[in-house]
Amino acid sequence: MTKELGWKVGGEQGAGIDSTGEIFAWTMHRLGYYVFAYRHFMSRIKGGHTNYKIRVADEMISHHGDELHLLVAFDQETVSVNWHEMVDGGVVISDGPMKAVDDRPVHLYEIPLTSLAKEAGSAIMKNMVAVGVTAAIIGLRPEDFLTVIEDRFAKKGQEIVDSNLNAVRKGYDYYNEHFTTRLTLPVAPPLSPNHLYISGNEAIALGALAAGCRVLAQYPITPATEVMYSLVKYLPEYGGIVVQAEDEISAVNMAIGANYGGTRSMTCTSGPGFSLMMEALGLAGMSETPLVIVDVQRSGPSTGLPTKTEQSDLYEALYGSHGEFPRIVLAPTTVEECFSYMVEAFNLAEKYQCPVIVASDLYMGMSKGSSDLLDPGIVKIERGKIVTEDQLQGVVRGQFRRYEVTEDGISPRAIPGQKGGRFIALGNEHDELGFEMEDQTMRRLQMDKRARKLAAFAELEGVAAVGTYDAELTLIGFGSTKGVIREAQEALLAQGLHVTHVQLSVLAPFPTDSLRPFVQGARALLVVEVNSQGQLASQIKLHLGCHDKIESCLKYDGDPLLVSEIVKRAKEVMTVGNPS
Amino acid sequence: MAILADFKAEKPTWCPGCGDFGVLNALQRASVELGLDPEEMVVVSGIGCSGKLSAYFGSYGLHSIHGRSLPTAQGVKLANRELTVLAAGGDGDGFGIGLGHFIHAMRRNIDITYLVMDNHIYGLTTGQTSPTSDAGMITKTAPTGAVEEPVHPLHLALVTGCGFVAQGFSGDIVQLATIVKRAIAHKGFSFVNIFSPCVTYNKQNTYEFYKSHVKKVEDDPTYDAGNRFAALERVTEANALLTGVLYEGDRVTFEDGHAKYSTKGLATQEHTLSDDDYVKLLADFR
Numbered sequence: 001m002t003k004e005l006g007w008k009v010g011g012e013q014g015a016g017i018d019s020t021g022e023i024f025a026w027t028m029h030r031l032g033y034y035v036f037a038y039r040h041f042m043s044r045i046k047g048g049h050t051n052y053k054i055r056v057a058d059e060m061i062s063h064h065g066d067e068l069h070l071l072v073a074f075d076q077e078t079v080s081v082n083w084h085e086m087v088d089g090g091v092v093i094s095d096g097p098m099k100a101v102d103d104r105p106v107h108l109y110e111i112p113l114t115s116l117a118k119e120a121g122s123a124i125m126k127n128m129v130a131v132g133v134t135a136a137i138i139g140l141r142p143e144d145f146l147t148v149i150e151d152r153f154a155k156k157g158q159e160i161v162d163s164n165l166n167a168v169r170k171g172y173d174y175y176n177e178h179f180t181t182r183l184t185l186p187v188a189p190p191l192s193p194n195h196l197y198i199s200g201n202e203a204i205a206l207g208a209l210a211a212g213c214r215v216l217a218q219y220p221i222t223p224a225t226e227v228m229y230s231l232v233k234y235l236p237e238y239g240g241i242v243v244q245a246e247d248e249i250s251a252v253n254m255a256i257g258a259n260y261g262g263t264r265s266m267t268c269t270s271g272p273g274f275s276l277m278m279e280a281l282g283l284a285g286m287s288e289t290p291l292v293i294v295d296v297q298r299s300g301p302s303t304g305l306p307t308k309t310e311q312s313d314l315y316e317a318l319y320g321s322h323g324e325f326p327r328i329v330l331a332p333t334t335v336e337e338c339f340s341y342m343v344e345a346f347n348l349a350e351k352y353q354c355p356v357i358v359a360s361d362l363y364m365g366m367s368k369g370s371s372d373l374l375d376p377g378i379v380k381i382e383r384g385k386i387v388t389e390d391q392l393q394g395v396v397r398g399q400f401r402r403y404e405v406t407e408d409g410i411s412p413r414a415i416p417g418q419k420g421g422r423f424i425a426l427g428n429e430h431d432e433l434g435f436e437m438e439d440q441t442m443r444r445l446q447m448d449k450r451a452r453k454l455a456a457f458a459e460l461e462g463v464a465a466v467g468t469y470d471a472e473l474t475l476i477g478f479g480s481t482k483g484v485i486r487e488a489q490e491a492l493l494a495q496g497l498h499v500t501h502v503q504l505s506v507l508a509p510f511p512t513d514s515l516r517p518f519v520q521g522a523r524a525l526l527v528v529e530v531n532s533q534g535q536l537a538s539q540i541k542l543h544l545g546c547h548d549k550i551e552s553c554l555k556y557d558g559d560p561l562l563v564s565e566i567v568k569r570a571k572e573v574m575t576v577g578n579p580s
Numbered sequence: 581m582a583i584l585a586d587f588k589a590e591k592p593t594w595c596p597g598c599g600d601f602g603v604l605n606a607l608q609r610a611s612v613e614l615g616l617d618p619e620e621m622v623v624v625s626g627i628g629c630s631g632k633l634s635a636y637f638g639s640y641g642l643h644s645i646h647g648r649s650l651p652t653a654q655g656v657k658l659a660n661r662e663l664t665v666l667a668a669g670g671d672g673d674g675f676g677i678g679l680g681h682f683i684h685a686m687r688r689n690i691d692i693t694y695l696v697m698d699n700h701i702y703g704l705t706t707g708q709t710s711p712t713s714d715a716g717m718i719t720k721t722a723p724t725g726a727v728e729e730p731v732h733p734l735h736l737a738l739v740t741g742c743g744f745v746a747q748g749f750s751g752d753i754v755q756l757a758t759i760v761k762r763a764i765a766h767k768g769f770s771f772v773n774i775f776s777p778c779v780t781y782n783k784q785n786t787y788e789f790y791k792s793h794v795k796k797v798e799d800d801p802t803y804d805a806g807n808r809f810a811a812l813e814r815v816t817e818a819n820a821l822l823t824g825v826l827y828e829g830d831r832v833t834f835e836d837g838h839a840k841y842s843t844k845g846l847a848t849q850e851h852t853l854s855d856d857d858y859v860k861l862l863a864d865f866r
């Protein structure tokens with residue numbers, strides 16, 4: 001069993017909540033713990049409740065956890081909103097007098113965080129005082145936070161470092177003088193050499209860089225902007241370039257142009273921007289130009305809940321745009337896959353000369369977690385059927401058959417600048433040379449050629465399973481929900497129930513064959529997804545039937561899924577399925 | 581060295597007499613005279629009769645979607661700055677559906693050339709009002725005459741800071757070829773608006789109309805193409821019926837403004853990371 005501690009800080013947005021969370025999380029990570037951090041925030045700059053949940057564990061986790069042991073509250077709202085998560089015996093630190101929500105045995109300790117910070121030099125250091133109080137409660141020393149404090153403040157001078165550490169000490173001492181309650185921190189696991197603390201968005205940017213992407217065209221949008229921030233930092237160092245496009249239509253067309261021009265390029269967005277890209281998606285499909293689009297999904301429709309998570313763009317990723325063309329849709333299920341799937345995405349886009357959509361979401365993108373599994377060793381760049389100068393020898397200029405009808409449906413591709421490779425890439429239907437035409441036979445040949453490209457797709461299995469085919473209940477999810485569903489499965493197994501978990505990371509082409517034995521073998525299926533229509537469930541029904549044993553566990557209120565919600569729904573389904 | 585025949589491709593299907601022939605012809609001449617290699621060139625076109633230009637010109641081409649030739653062309657250029665990149669399209673393509681991109685391409689100043697075949701009408705879709713249709717012009721979609729003020733592309737270009745603003749006329753290929761040559765040679769974004777008559781759907785803005793109304797700035801010794809505000813005034817006075825290079829000035833390109841952006845075409849290089857790169861990159865996450 002994972003041993004863990006749930007910690008949260010909350011207050012008014014813009015009041016230093018983020019830095020408190022980051023200092024605590026980084027310190028725990030560096031001590032060797034596995035940390036998962038989820039930020040709850042609103043679409044405004046100042047005011048409104050925000051909180052930062054940090055779950056600290058002795059094993060790798062990819063969920064922020066349902067429970068809370070220690071809450072630092074800078075205002076009453078934090079207490080009111082988060083009280084229900086507190087475990088019995090947990091501690092709430094309140095910066096001033098605050099009221100408990102009920103009479104459960106939760107310690108509510110008033111500690112003058114802001115006044116102590118003022119004594120240490122400035123009220124803004126109240127977050128450091130809170131860190132010190134935390135240290136006292138969980139048995140760490142103020143010095144344990146020193147390296148992280150130095151990283152953050154060394155630029156501003158030793159004095160600032162000292163006063164921050166002093167503020168930590170103040171909180172630490174104050175707690176020890178007035179209170180005795182301690183919470184147990186699990187024993188720190190040995191520090192792994194690949195122990196990284198990284199968000200999905202950061203891993204996506206790194207993956208793109210590793211894949212050789214050197215042109216990013218993007219228009220800012222939460223929760224995808226951080227990918228741009230990372231690449232703004234990385235790309236120039238490797239000769240590449242970032243363009244802040246005027247809109248997402250421009251961004252996606254720039255990416256198409258750059259890929260056509262021979263440099264790996266992508267665009268990254270969230271729902272509203274993804275919708276603006278639909279027409280161009282078809283251009284990439286029809287002109288067979290490689291294209292990678294990352295959709296860090298957020299709650300829709302329209303502007304929806306712009307700072308909240310959702311997995312509701314699945315239909316759009318699978319079906320968006322007019323006409324019919326092949327596409328690949330990937331949904332990384334862990335932060336490591338955010339890295340490795342980006343490399344895959346670029347390889348697949350060039351191999352199959354089609355758009356590849358990487359569907360992440362706010363929860364995956366903006367949460368940060370510890371991982372030991374991100375492995376640059378997996379990176380291999382494969383550029384598909386790009387022709388060599390040798391292969392172009394003897395081709396009469398203008399006669400290069402860019403859209404040659406081949407057996408595997410994939411045609412040779414030339415890059416501008418190559419001698420003998422001249423061709424026109426186009427969105428109009430065309431013949432093998434790329435000339436616009438309306439001949440019915442050639443139309444059928446070209447449509448069938450494009451459709452054939454993915455027939456033999458077998459690059460990624462797309463299905464990660466724990467458990468047997470013949471489960472009483474099989475939980476199925478896709479993308480970012482892997483961690484929470486896995487924990488729900490463990491909870492159900494612990495209750496003696498025979499439950500399997502299958503997580504999909506490839507959604508197009510749909511991994512029908514890998515999924516079939518699980519769908520056919522299980523007594524019942526519970527498809528868990530963060531949307532209201534059961535978009536994944538509908539895909540399973542479409543490809544595998546079995547309508548009458550497929551149930552849904554849906555969440556669409558803006559908050560990420562909890563383990564308990566899945567467990568509860570699973571039990572409901574199993575009770576209905578097994579009347580006793 | 582490439583000859584004229586090297587810049588020819590598919591046989592055009594434009595209506596006989598269409599102004600776009602003149603544009604194609606001028607671009608071919610300009611390319612030969614500049615000594616360009618057709619396979620080091622990319623023409624990105626939008627959708628419209630004008631958008632077919634990429635198929636008829638002998639370089640690499642990308643016949644994109646309606647209104648998006650500019651972002652696509654900018655993407656091509658960023659992928660390989662060693663290529664000569666042009667964007668081309670119609671007045672509907674560039675000043676209607678794609679107008680936003682036009683403004684941003686000018687302020688971004690990536691080194692590409694933009695040719696607009698401005699026939700004041702939607703040709704390919706058989707004769708609807710265009711954003712440059714003159715007020716009062718009768719079309720299928722404005723049977724009682726266009727009511728809206730037309731877009732003024734030259735004014736927009738001049739006030740947006742475009743570093744090269746010119747206007748040509750398909751009826752004067754020699755002048756147009758000279759303009760296109762200078763536009764391609766200009767470092768930074770260059771814009772050439774071209775009166776390119778649609779002989780089928782626009783009976784108002786005809787060759788005869790332009791021949792009798794258009795004045796060449798080359799013929800006017802007082803015209804100063806180095807003065808943006810003077811150009812704005814002269815273009816306004818002439819009701820935009822001027823041809824020639826109307827303004828040329830120096831501006832830092834987007835490419836040069838990004839000091840670390842590779843001076844060699846990105847597409848001509850391999851992009852892999854070394855073990856040392858990873859050590860450096862991953863240090864931020866430890």
Ligand SMILES: Cc1ncc(C[n+]2csc(CCOP(=O)(O)OP(=O)(O)O)c2C)c(N)n1
Binds near residue numbers: 629672673674697699
């Ligand atoms: C998104 C979209 N909307 C509408 C069209 C239909 N359409 C094609 S060309 C065109 C207008 C063409 O006019 P212009 O750009 O002036 O080109 P011309 O044919 O006159 O050269 C339109 C409306 C389209 N192809 N795509």
Ligand code: SF4
Binds near residue numbers: 597629630781
């Ligand atoms: S319809 Fe007009 S613009 Fe189109 S080809 Fe004919 S003349 Fe040219």
Ligand SMILES: [Mg+2]
Binds near residue numbers: 628670672699
């Ligand atoms: Mg037109």
